[in-house]
Amino acid sequence: MGEFELIQAYFKSSACAYLNKNISLGIGDDCALLRPSPQSEIAISTDTLVADVHFPAKGDAFLIGQRALAVTVSDLAAMGANPIGFTLALTLPCVDQAWLKRFSEGLCLKAHECSISLMGGDTTKGPLSITITVFGEVPLGKALRRDGAQPDDLLCVSGYLGEAAGALSMVLDNKPYDFSALLKSYWSPIPQLVIGHALLGKATACLDISDGLVADCGHIAKSSNVALVIEASKLVISPLLSAVYEDEQCLQNILVGGDDYQLAFTIPRDLFSELVKTHPSIQVIGYVTKGSGISVVDKKGVPIVLSQQGYQHF
Ligand SMILES: Nc1ncnc2c1ncn2[C@@H]1O[C@H](COP(=O)(O)OP(=O)(O)O)[C@@H](O)[C@H]1O
Ligand SMILES: Cc1ncc(C[n+]2csc(CCOP(=O)(O)OP(=O)(O)O)c2C)c(N)n1
Ligand SMILES: [Mg+2]
Numbered sequence: 001m002g003e004f005e006l007i008q009a010y011f012k013s014s015a016c017a018y019l020n021k022n023i024s025l026g027i028g029d030d031c032a033l034l035r036p037s038p039q040s041e042i043a044i045s046t047d048t049l050v051a052d053v054h055f056p057a058k059g060d061a062f063l064i065g066q067r068a069l070a071v072t073v074s075d076l077a078a079m080g081a082n083p084i085g086f087t088l089a090l091t092l093p094c095v096d097q098a099w100l101k102r103f104s105e106g107l108c109l110k111a112h113e114c115s116i117s118l119m120g121g122d123t124t125k126g127p128l129s130i131t132i133t134v135f136g137e138v139p140l141g142k143a144l145r146r147d148g149a150q151p152d153d154l155l156c157v158s159g160y161l162g163e164a165a166g167a168l169s170m171v172l173d174n175k176p177y178d179f180s181a182l183l184k185s186y187w188s189p190i191p192q193l194v195i196g197h198a199l200l201g202k203a204t205a206c207l208d209i210s211d212g213l214v215a216d217c218g219h220i221a222k223s224s225n226v227a228l229v230i231e232a233s234k235l236v237i238s239p240l241l242s243a244v245y246e247d248e249q250c251l252q253n254i255l256v257g258g259d260d261y262q263l264a265f266t267i268p269r270d271l272f273s274e275l276v277k278t279h280p281s282i283q284v285i286g287y288v289t290k291g292s293g294i295s296v297v298d299k300k301g302v303p304i305v306l307s308q309q310g311y312q313h314f
Helices: 003-012 061-079 097-114 163-172 182-187 193-198 213-224 247-256 269-278
Strands: 023-025 040-050 082-092 117-125 129-139 154-157 205-208 227-231 263-267 283-289 293-297
Touching (some): 003 117, 061 082, 061 182, 061 193, 097 117, 154 269, 213 247, 213 263, 263 269
Antiparallel strands (some): 154 263, 154 283
């Protein structure tokens, strides 16, 4: 099977390669054509997933496809954007048709869940890696950025943290997908599109947590020129995590584990109670104050010293 047959069989003819009101031309030409709605801005984000860095190379290709798209669409959720389409740059060591079939099925399932369409890409030979670029749209001037947090805002997260990091040892042991519900958090993160959308016009800053809570909140603090305080006693431990780990390890996974793909955001105090009524998974975990940097404090307000803040490639 050659390059173009492969593209046709597994991607161009796939159920997720459809046109929608914002895509006037999809796979097959030199470029895809996007048609933004009036009074909107296009949100764009790219993520590369490298075998044995972001996922185990020997993992199930269906799960790899599912995870690759989820972590990329998560950036659209973090901006409050509505998904439109994505491109897929795939580098493969060889043509393995069984692998490609599983991969495209997993990709397609997640694309369906996120209402996003495959509209182009690139296929090359080399060490396994997956680069996905997502395109979404957001009402003009309303995107959730990292630079608007204000002193006295609340610091919140969209749901439980630490589960995917807690699953990593099982992932590396190649445990089957249905072995533990914890594995689902790693293999099939759910981009928080609904909460991202609900935060438009409310949150003062927002991002998705990929590297770890402390490291990523550090980006909000820096961009917004404020200090963020995380109150460890307010972090709610997921029942899935506490079933496997002692409290101390749970806290470590929550604070610096990464791979969560939940949103962290800041919001004025008076807007919180209305929001949590409609989105009960949201947790308040701290607050914004004047100053710089990020601190984690225990219930007496004493700083907890961490040996690392989150994942760094270099
Ligand atoms: N090689 C690059 N060239 C240009 N911009 C980059 C490059 N790598 C990362 N960026 C930009 O730097 C910012 C931070 O990147 P990153 O930490 O990967 O974001 P995220 O965690 O949201 O994926 C983003 O705005 C991203 O677009
Ligand atoms: C097999 C495997 N080992 C380790 C990890 C942990 N890990 C790898 S990269 C990463 C951080 C997120 O990746 P990055 O490329 O920084 O994503 P971005 O912040 O750009 O979205 C984490 C927690 C993993 N996901 N899979
Ligand atoms: Mg990135």
